[in-house]
Amino acid sequence: MTDTKRFHPVALFVLLTLAVTLYALAIEPFSGKCVGVQDGDTIEVMRSARAVRVRLDGIDCPEAGQDFGSRAKQFTSSMAFGKQVTVMPKEYDRYGRIVARVLADGKDISFELVKAGLAWHYKQYSSDPELAEAETMARAQQIGIWSMPNPISPRAYRRGERGGRVAAPSASPPQMIAAVFHGNVRSRVLHAPTCRYYDCKNCTAVFTSVEQAIKAGYRVHRECIHNAGVE
Numbered sequence: 715m716t717d718t719k720r721f722h723p724v725a726l727f728v729l730l731t732l733a734v735t736l737y738a739l740a741i742e743p744f745s746g747k748c749v750g751v752q753d754g755d756t757i758e759v760m761r762s763a764r765a766v767r768v769r770l771d772g773i774d775c776p777e778a779g780q781d782f783g784s785r786a787k788q789f790t791s792s793m794a795f796g797k798q799v800t801v802m803p804k805e806y807d808r809y810g811r812i813v814a815r816v817l818a819d820g821k822d823i824s825f826e827l828v829k830a831g832l833a834w835h836y837k838q839y840s841s842d843p844e845l846a847e848a849e850t851m852a853r854a855q856q857i858g859i860w861s862m863p864n865p866i867s868p869r870a871y872r873r874g875e876r877g878g879r880v881a882a883p884s885a886s887p888p889q890m891i892a893a894v895f896h897g898n899v900r901s902r903v904l905h906a907p908t909c910r911y912y913d914c915k916n917c918t919a920v921f922t923s924v925e926q927a928i929k930a931g932y933r934v935h936r937e938c939i940h941n942a943g944v945e
């Protein structure tokens with residue numbers, strides 16, 4: 715009687731094979747027409763007669779409300795919209811979107827965006843040396859987001875936006891978001907949004923002023939925060 719309640723080894727094998735096959739199919743590259751562009755890093759592509767949402771891998775574009783947000787969207791649109799693109803899925807994110815590299819006319823959209831200074835290399839999730847190199851070049855050329863003296867990463871922007879909503883619903887001007895500093899909780903060093911260490915692994919402490927961070931025992935990183943404490 716116990717045998718009927720257990721999976722037969724062969725049945726188990728078949729089920730496992732099926733599961734692995736389904737997963738493999740899910741991350742199998744596919745081609746389809748790009749039928750939508752939500753923003754610089756999120757598009758919609760037809761797959762088996764359905765539009766699926768694809769998040770471009772390895773990058774983070776400025777949000778719609780940020781400087782260069784609409785430029786990034788235009789850039790992606792001109793590269794992909796209405797065209798047959800190749801999607802190379804890596805995984806699914808927590809929103810159920812496919813995270814993928816997407817090729818349009820043989821060009822990697824993630825790479826082109828970073829190269830044009832219209833996206834950050836998303837270092838938390840990607841260690842791609844080509845994206846890192848492309849960002850370094852764009853920064854050096856001061857193009858796109860790097861033409862601004864104080865570019866705010868979308869990650870910091872999203873965080874700042876949330877904080878702003880809680881603290882001061884309508885009175886806080888958008889510029890308040892610029893005053894978000896990240897502190898490295900291990901080294902206790904404070905970084906400005908322009909700093910390459912701003913989104914480092916241990917840079918999880920968030921401060922809205924240098925003074926606040928110093929009171930909390932942080933010291934400023936001289937390379938990225940100048941005239942700290944001097945009015």
Ligand SMILES: [Zn+2]
Binds near residue numbers: 904906909910937
């Ligand atoms: Zn720094």
